[in-house]
Amino acid sequence: MATGALLDVATDFPVLQREGLVYLDSAATAQKPQVVIDAVRDLWEHHNASVHRGVYPLAVEATDRYEGARRRIAQWLRWPARDTIFTKNATEALNLVAQAWGRANLSAGDVVVLTHLEHHSNIVPWQMVAAERGAQLRYVGVDEDGLLRLDELDELLATGDVKVVATTHVSNVTGTIVPVADVVRRARAAGAITVVDGSQAVPQLPVALDEVDADFYAWTGHKLYGPTGVGVLHGRHELLQEMPPFLGGGHMIASVDFETSRYADTPAKFEAGTSPIAEAAGLGVAVDWVDGLGMDAIRAHELDVTAYALERLGEVDGLTIHGPRDAEQRGALVSWSMDVAHPHDVAEVLGRRGVCIRAGHHCAQVLMRVLGTSATSRASFAVHTTRAEVDALVEGLAEVRRIFA
Template sequence: MNPLSVKADFPILTQVVNERPLVYLDNAATSQKPQCVIDAVSHYYETTNSNVHRGVHTLGSQATDLYEGARAKVQAFIKANDAAEIIFTRGTTASINIVASSYAMAQLQVGDEIVISPAEHHSNLIPWQQVAQQTGATLTYFELEVDGRLTVEKAAAAINKQTKIVALAQASNVLGTINPIKEIAAIAHANGAIIVVDGAQSVPHLPVDVQELDIDFLAFSGHKMMGPTGIGVLYGKRALLEAMDPVEYGGEMIDFVTLEGATWKELPWKFEAGTPIIAGAIGLGAAIDYLNTIGMATVAAHGTELVAYALERLRTIEGIDIHGPLDPQQRTALVSFNVGDIHPHDLSTVLDEQGIAIRAGHHCAQPLMKWLGASSTARASFYMYNTKAEVDALVAAIELTKEYFGYGEA
């Protein structure tokens, strides 16, 4: 794969920012969209705009086919057993909240345990805090290695017969660490627990097979994998989803209504109340088509190659502190770092003047920041349209920033 040829598919990447060619290195926050995704959404609104599942007219039938076709593409992409196991949501956060509100609230009680990592994004932390507070269950945490990795041994030490839910990101949005999800899922199941996986940072970058991993729930967002914002996915094993109650009511999730009560439609529509996110789903389907054309193994290999080069080049910068494992095989395509006493926001501002977009802040992972001993970090995150030349530009801009702030001067 030639990242320069891929880059040509993304109109936004041709622009100039602050009189410099745009170098977009904030892909862990949101990725850019190829023309084919933009066209798919526009084409729907221009030619097929209609509500789905309800009308028998031509536009309604066409829109329904596109919407349900996108569901089938998601099913195939993550190797789910059944299209009914694919629920469209607003994003990773909404997906995790459905599991917390519907499954966990009904299942947990005093004496039960939820086990998560201290490296979780707030979206995979706060819902479980709320569940623990409202059910009386106990929230406990895995112990991380000094470089932020979670080992199978440490996972096995934390999961026990009181554990009912394990909630864990497959890949950290700060450290880039890739967790051994398959092995942890096996440990959870051996103890009678289920595992909920935050795939926001893994599904866009790695081949993910939910059946091979044997995970119970998977949440991810379209906008981090070149799809539109506002569309996400909750995958759940059918038996678990069947036993869960809806969390929103009205519209398409209803089967039959009387003045005394109502019944719900079958999966997946039971969890898709109101008018669904039709254009978003269609755009996500187009993004999956694009990723499949390249191949997820190729996407993953490019990410590993680029982060290996970034780690090598960034380590030449005097005073830099890189967070997470230094082995590129153990992380996804992002690097979080601090440079001396230069605040990450100041670093990001100067880099922006050079046309380079990175992220600075606590990355919605404040407990992890405390664990790292930092209030915030800078983060450069890569995707398949990024190049080694852009990594070189990042390194040069960091060196320029050090000069600007007089770093290292007596």
């Protein structure tokens, strides 16, 4: 297999300098490059003040950094900055859509379509609003290769009852890449809005939101080498204008009277309370950093590592790999079941060797039910992952077999 021109950036990450650490859990949270750590620290050390409200220079500097990050992120993903909202994480972004848009627009008999690939954060908020509004949930399944059944989507859309199609862009379990622009086109033609969970896609694939054209697109900063505590929701302007706010409080108002309030325009309307200032600034720098490497180069690197991992894991006896066999059809992660050992035992043995993988249901219990298991093992890759680290994983799995077989 050709290795091509792979990236070599592990030295940018302080934590990866730990002796013997093989970090294969970036789908859970990515490690942070020094520039991101420095940006957060710089904000705290030199520019810390509450944003938007202060007129003194320190507050202006903090506001410039916070709003500059918003503009940078929006420009990078090709979506208007005014319709790019900072949230706490992807979970909060998806709850915002389900609660603010869903409560105002769903009623009895309406259908919300989800997929079997969803993370709980794109299921539970819809269950909550559907129960409140009397709406129904329906699921689109996957085929034997783990690819989304677009024929099932079309069947559901043909009923005329579908108001929302909510789908992940990249599955955090099977790695399946969903053709989201195609899903959006089909849903829009049937009069439904679309909500895309891009948590795994934004760090792994070149994403152009004007091409995806979803009504709402949510993602989370900490998986893009940024800080925890900041996520992003991109929304269609008309919908953001029409829908009520999610949370009420400071900053999201134009004026407040005894009984009622007038709300600020988007994005402030959806950013109640003191903002995640250093976190947003750090995420803006994370975007600079990945953009400097280039998302095409990141995808090429991770594709190489993923293809290599599929090949090497295919050599391990007793392993069932979930999801597409073709690396081109998946993101940078591989989940599997092993005949002789429970995923937690696998992760424990690997962990003792310094190899960090994830074991469990990955917050995707619907998918676990579809796969007929309660847990899988998952190795996920990043811009710093090497083929040698995949070899370390495979050697660790050989030890698991020696212990449990």
